[in-house]
Amino acid sequence: MFIIVHGLFAITIASIICVAFILGGNNGTIDGQGETWWKMFRNKELNYTRGYLIELMYCKQVLISNITLVNSPSWNVHPVYSSHVIVSGITILAPVNSPNTDGIDPDSSSNVRIEDCYIVSGDDCIAIKSGWDEYGIAFNMSSKHIVIRRLTCISPTSAVIALGSEMSGGIQDVRAEDITAIHSESGVRIKTTIGRGAYVKDIFVRRMNLHTMKWVFWMTGTYGQHPDDKFDPKAIPVVQNISYSNVVAENVTMAAKLEGIPGAPFTGICIYNVTAEVVKSKKPIWNCTDVEGVSSHVTPTPCAQIPEYPDRITHCPFPEDDLPVNGVGLEECAYQRAKP
Numbered sequence: 311m312f313i314i315v316h317g318l319f320a321i322t323i324a325s326i327i328c329v330a331f332i333l334g335g336n337n338g339t340i341d342g343q344g345e346t347w348w349k350m351f352r353n354k355e356l357n358y359t360r361g362y363l364i365e366l367m368y369c370k371q372v373l374i375s376n377i378t379l380v381n382s383p384s385w386n387v388h389p390v391y392s393s394h395v396i397v398s399g400i401t402i403l404a405p406v407n408s409p410n411t412d413g414i415d416p417d418s419s420s421n422v423r424i425e426d427c428y429i430v431s432g433d434d435c436i437a438i439k440s441g442w443d444e445y446g447i448a449f450n451m452s453s454k455h456i457v458i459r460r461l462t463c464i465s466p467t468s469a470v471i472a473l474g475s476e477m478s479g480g481i482q483d484v485r486a487e488d489i490t491a492i493h494s495e496s497g498v499r500i501k502t503t504i505g506r507g508a509y510v511k512d513i514f515v516r517r518m519n520l521h522t523m524k525w526v527f528w529m530t531g532t533y534g535q536h537p538d539d540k541f542d543p544k545a546i547p548v549v550q551n552i553s554y555s556n557v558v559a560e561n562v563t564m565a566a567k568l569e570g571i572p573g574a575p576f577t578g579i580c581i582y583n584v585t586a587e588v589v590k591s592k593k594p595i596w597n598c599t600d601v602e603g604v605s606s607h608v609t610p611t612p613c614a615q616i617p618e619y620p621d622r623i624t625h626c627p628f629p630e631d632d633l634p635v636n637g638v639g640l641e642e643c644a645y646q647r648a649k650p
């Protein structure tokens with residue numbers, strides 16, 4: 311099946327299984343009319359979860375471009391069990407107090423490229439996920455090879471990019487660059503908890519410009535939130551090989567809260583060339599527990615767990631190889647219908 315949707319149209323919620331899907335337009339708008347749903351959710355009147363605005367399941371070769379999505383009932387774009395997904399030049403707008411209106415959530419999906427997007431949201435602008443506790447471990451489908459570039463985000467109560475908290479299929483090889491955030495809670499945040507199993511590894515972030523943030527760096531190994539009490543307490547997630555470089559942040563409350571898992575620390579954290587202008591902090595500017603790493607050229611001075619080696623650390627890794635999804639584009643073509 312090959313589906314092409316072009317221009318303005320009037321669906322509100324789409325759930326699609328497909329081989330190739332192109333949703334593009336001259337900046338048409340899809341209005342999810344979420345207000346009714348948010349009200350019912352807040353009043354606990356819903357017996358079922360809310361729908362997502364665009365949900366793509368088991369899709370290969372997807373392009374979503376040049377559209378505006380407003381007022382989604384819940385998440386806006388949810389590619390799940392999908393691959394080769396490009397989201398380019400889209401605008402997502404939801405009131406900053408609307409519940410769970412995540413922007414784009416690649417979920418157990420690989421080779422995903424998200425670029426030139428502007429997102430204002432009541433939850434994470436982007437959240438990468440891969441399954442929840444014992445169900446995600448059994449299904450075992452990771453999210454990997456994900457490129458995010460030139461993202462602008464406003465998310466006062468959530469992350470610019472969240473990894474997790476559902477990550478039980480694993481999250482690997484995420485490359486984020488040229489990220490701008492205005493008034494957001496945290497930058498690229500890792501969220502996990504005992505019972506999730508799997509891993510979050512090989513995460514690379516460079517060139518973030520952050521204005522008005524609660525935390526520049528935030529990792530949480532005790533997130534909690536289980537679907538039920540059948541999770542395996544021995545399923546300890548591994549978090550390793552996480553790099554952040556060239557970050558400028560102003561008007562931040564705390565530089566970092568890095569909290570690993572007792573007995574299973576988050577390792578291989580590298581932080582390089584960061585300037586955070588911290589204002590009005592009563593709490594410690596860096597609070598680190600159960601994490602290990604290195605840093606260099608970071609202001610204010612990091613915690614003892616991420617010591618500075620200004621001479622030895624001259625950069626943090628960022629892979630230079632090109633992912634297959636990087637070069638994909640649309641071929642231009644035209645046809646003319648024969649006159650009858």
Ligand SMILES: *[C@@H]1O[C@H](CO)[C@@H](O)[C@H](O)[C@H]1NC(C)=O
Binds near residue numbers: 356
């Ligand atoms: C939820 O279920 C209750 C009890 O069955 C029912 O009265 C109510 O109308 C349902 N709410 C919605 C939004 O369907």
Ligand SMILES: *[C@@H]1O[C@H](CO)[C@@H](O)[C@H](O)[C@H]1NC(C)=O
Binds near residue numbers: 334335375376399
């Ligand atoms: C999206 O818009 C940009 C800028 O107008 C244009 O260059 C690009 O070709 C458009 N992409 C698609 C797939 O329509």
Ligand SMILES: *[C@@H]1O[C@H](CO)[C@@H](O)[C@H](O)[C@H]1NC(C)=O
Binds near residue numbers: 447450
């Ligand atoms: C998940 O799949 C990978 C291979 O794709 C395998 O190496 C790993 O052991 C699997 N994990 C679990 C928990 O089944």
Ligand SMILES: *[C@@H]1O[C@H](CO)[C@@H](O)[C@H](O)[C@H]1NC(C)=O
Binds near residue numbers: 512551578627629
């Ligand atoms: C971190 O990831 C990079 C890129 O995949 C890889 O080259 C490097 O070996 C990894 N480092 C560790 C310590 O796993």
Ligand SMILES: *[C@@H]1O[C@H](CO)[C@@H](O)[C@H](O)[C@H]1NC(C)=O
Binds near residue numbers: 522523561563
């Ligand atoms: C700085 O951040 C505070 C919230 O912590 C906000 O109220 C204030 O407007 C911000 N100042 C500027 C100049 O953005």
Ligand SMILES: *[C@@H]1O[C@H](CO)[C@@H](O)[C@H](O)[C@H]1NC(C)=O
Binds near residue numbers: 517556557583
């Ligand atoms: C440090 O980061 C700043 C801001 O992103 C950038 O302009 C500068 O070139 C970086 N310096 C090095 C040595 O990478």
Ligand SMILES: *[C@@H]1O[C@H](CO)[C@@H](O)[C@H](O)[C@H]1NC(C)=O
Binds near residue numbers: 599
């Ligand atoms: C630092 O973080 C730990 C773990 O989250 C927390 O228990 C502790 O209260 C924090 N310390 C301060 C001084 O805020």
